[in-house]
Amino acid sequence: MKRIELNAYGIPEDVAACVEVADVGAPDAGEVVFDVIAFPINPADISFCRGGYRIKPPFPATPGAECVGRVSAVGTGVAHVKPGDLVINLQRENWAQKRRVRGDDVIRLPSDVELRQAAMLRINPPTALLLLSDIVDVPKGGWVIQNVANSAVGRLVISIAKGRGLRTVNVMRRADVFDELKALGADVCLLDGPDLAERVKAATGGAAIPLGLDAVSGAATARIAACIADGGTVCTYGAMSGENPQAMSVADLIYRGVTQTGFMLGRFLARRSAAEIEAIYAELCARIMDGTISAPVDHVYEIDDIRAALIRAQEGGRAGKILVAPNGLI
Numbered sequence: 001m002k003r004i005e006l007n008a009y010g011i012p013e014d015v016a017a018c019v020e021v022a023d024v025g026a027p028d029a030g031e032v033v034f035d036v037i038a039f040p041i042n043p044a045d046i047s048f049c050r051g052g053y054r055i056k057p058p059f060p061a062t063p064g065a066e067c068v069g070r071v072s073a074v075g076t077g078v079a080h081v082k083p084g085d086l087v088i089n090l091q092r093e094n095w096a097q098k099r100r101v102r103g104d105d106v107i108r109l110p111s112d113v114e115l116r117q118a119a120m121l122r123i124n125p126p127t128a129l130l131l132l133s134d135i136v137d138v139p140k141g142g143w144v145i146q147n148v149a150n151s152a153v154g155r156l157v158i159s160i161a162k163g164r165g166l167r168t169v170n171v172m173r174r175a176d177v178f179d180e181l182k183a184l185g186a187d188v189c190l191l192d193g194p195d196l197a198e199r200v201k202a203a204t205g206g207a208a209i210p211l212g213l214d215a216v217s218g219a220a221t222a223r224i225a226a227c228i229a230d231g232g233t234v235c236t237y238g239a240m241s242g243e244n245p246q247a248m249s250v251a252d253l254i255y256r257g258v259t260q261t262g263f264m265l266g267r268f269l270a271r272r273s274a275a276e277i278e279a280i281y282a283e284l285c286a287r288i289m290d291g292t293i294s295a296p297v298d299h300v301y302e303i304d305d306i307r308a309a310l311i312r313a314q315e316g317g318r319a320g321k322i323l324v325a326p327n328g329l330i
């Protein structure tokens with residue numbers, strides 16, 4: 001079977017190789033074996049390859065925080081999934097043709113869920129959901145501002161916010177996607193820039209915005225902070241600029257009492273029981289199936305084409321996510 005392995009951390013397309021490895025074997029008691037149908041290349045996977053992610057396993061290291069797969073065998077004592085079932089895996093190392101994992105780590109999906117969306121279910125949809133649930137209780141009709149609004153997470157935030165009756169100011173670095181985001185329910189779309197707070201004020205009629213979501217970091221964090229109402233919160237959950245958040249102004253921090261905080265999905269899911277986590281994924285899967293939430297896909301690659309896939313995943317201006325389908329294109 002094929003698997004992506006790193007033997008050094010560095011430029012992703014140079015350090016990631018598709019190699020032939022021994023089969024995963026039959027499942028032991030309590031284990032599940034599944035064929036990986038597809039996995040996305042997320043920004044965190046790129047950081048992992050570069051050695052900049054919070055976990056840095058010894059070599060050979062296999063990336064891959066999420067995937068969708070089809071169960072091929074289950075060990076004794078596994079009752080919640082059976083061969084043929086679609087599953088997502090809550091553990092890592094998914095850039096491979098096959099996985100053998102603890103049964104407790106897989107969640108069964110309905111058989112008719114769209115496979116490309118299912119491959120991207122594990123991380124970005126709950127991130128968008130919890131960013132809107134766990135940081136600030138924004139009342140119905142209230143506003144949220146976010147940057148990287150055209151990212152997968154950004155689009156999910158727009159759709160979930162819309163469903164809750166919240167309004168969104170969406171900030172990004174290109175204008176060609178404004179119409180797409182407005183079709184999803186975005187109320188205001190703006191280009192990021194130094195006079196952002198003034199433009200937000202004009203576009204929202206001076207609305208008080210209690211929550212700002214930031215995944216650019218660097219100077220962009222302070223720009224979002226300047227748009228937040230007195231006593232509001234800026235939550236940084238990503239760093240697409242590759243920089244640490246720049247300190248917000250004294251006025252925003254001290255005079256206006258804006259709070260700066262951070263979000264990591266694993267940390268926020270860990271506050272919940274296994275049953276609650278399963279319920280979150282069931283709800284998000286239902287939203288995928290009724291078409292309420294989705295993330296666009298730019299291109300699907302074969303596992304042998306991991307180099308091209310990684311190069312494309314790092315290019316700006318993509319039309320959506322990059323997926324890899326290790327057992328045949330979907």
Ligand SMILES: NC(=O)c1ccc[n+]([C@@H]2O[C@H](COP(=O)([O-])OP(=O)(O)OC[C@H]3O[C@@H](n4cnc5c(N)ncnc54)[C@H](OP(=O)(O)O)[C@@H]3O)[C@@H](O)[C@H]2O)c1
Nearest residue numbers: 043127151152153215237238239240241263264265316317
């Ligand atoms: N903390 C968590 O638990 C968690 C969970 C999930 C995701 N995230 C973070 O959420 C962010 C979005 O992830 P995703 O999977 O939704 O991304 P994605 O769909 O791959 O999209 C990447 C986005 O980043 C923008 N971008 C790239 N480089 C940029 C730069 N230097 N400055 C400003 N914008 C830039 C792109 O803009 P263009 O379209 O203009 O190229 C695009 O909108 C990432 O930072 C990711 O790490 C965090």
